[in-house]
Each structure stands twice: as C-alpha cells, then as structure tokens.
Amino acid sequence: MGRSNKQKRIAIKVARAERVVLTSRKDSLRQRAFQSGLRDETIIPVNKAKVSSRSVIPKVPDYYYDRWFDCRICGMRELWTAKQQQRWYEEQGGEIETIAIHCNACRRKERLRRAEARKVHLEGLERKRKTRTQLP
Numbered sequence: 001m002g003r004s005n006k007q008k009r010i011a012i013k014v015a016r017a018e019r020v021v022l023t024s025r026k027d028s029l030r031q032r033a034f035q036s037g038l039r040d041e042t043i044i045p046v047n048k049a050k051v052s053s054r055s056v057i058p059k060v061p062d063y064y065y066d067r068w069f070d071c072r073i074c075g076m077r078e079l080w081t082a083k084q085q086q087r088w089y090e091e092q093g094g095e096i097e098t099i100a101i102h103c104n105a106c107r108r109k110e111r112l113r114r115a116e117a118r119k120v121h122l123e124g125l126e127r128k129r130k131t132r133t134q135l136p
C-alpha cells in the first residue's frame with residue numbers, strides 16, 4: 001500500500017517546519033553535532049565576558065561544540081569537547097584564536113620532556129654554583 005496524499009502533505013509540512021527550526025545558528029550547530037553522532041549537551045553557550053582575545057575585533061562564537069582534530073605530532077584523531085573548550089577559554093585564559101592541536105598522549109609526552117629539560121638545566125646551574133664556591 002502506497003502513501004496517501006494526506007501523509008505526503010504532512011511529511012512535506014514536517015520537513016518545512018524542520019528547515020525553519022534549523023535556520024537559527026544554535027539549531028544548525030545542534031544539527032551538525034547530531035549528524036556527527038554527538039549528544040545535545042555537547043553544545044555549551046559561550047560566556048563572552050570571560051573570553052580573552054589577541055584581536056582588536058575578536059571573533060567569539062556563540063557556542064562551543066565538540067570538535068574532532070588531528071594531532072599535529074602523531075596524526076591521531078581526538079575529540080576536543082565543548083566542556084574542555086569552555087575550561088580552556090573561560091578558566092585557563094586561552095585566547096579565542098587558539099585551538100587544540102596536540103592529542104592528550106603527545107601533550108603528556110611534551111610536558112615530561114619539558115620537565116626533564118628543566119631538571120637538567122637546574123642541575124647544571126647547581127653544578128656551576130658548587131664549582132664557583134669551591135674556587136679560592
């Protein structure tokens with residue numbers, strides 16, 4: 001049995017209504033998030049008063065939404081969640097122009113590498129200081 005004309009008309013009306021709903025920015029973001037299999041709560045409104053920028057005319061978005069990125073070191077695809085973005089921009093003082101470029105594993109490795117370099121540097125200074133005090 002085929003669809004009745006009435007059913008077709010209803011389907012057209014529903015599709016039209018959905019298009020209207022999707023015209024607002026929030027809903028198009030929500031739609032995009034939905035299409036990529038993300039949950040609705042992965043969209044968080046931006047508190048623009050808390051966001052800093054290096055630009056004279058900052059481009060601050062209305063919403064954070066979960067986004068995928070490829071790590072610039074290892075190429076791993078990782079999710080940068082709306083929540084993480086909110087923390088970065090609004091609590092940790094990250095400028096709105098900055099985005100996540102390294103995956104968690106590479107960031108951890110880089111932190112360790114830096115800590116190690118710092119340790120070596122400090123040990124070097126300590127050695128120099130000791131050598132100086134030993135001189136007459």
Ligand SMILES: [Zn+2]
Binds near residue numbers: 104
């Ligand atoms: Zn990586």
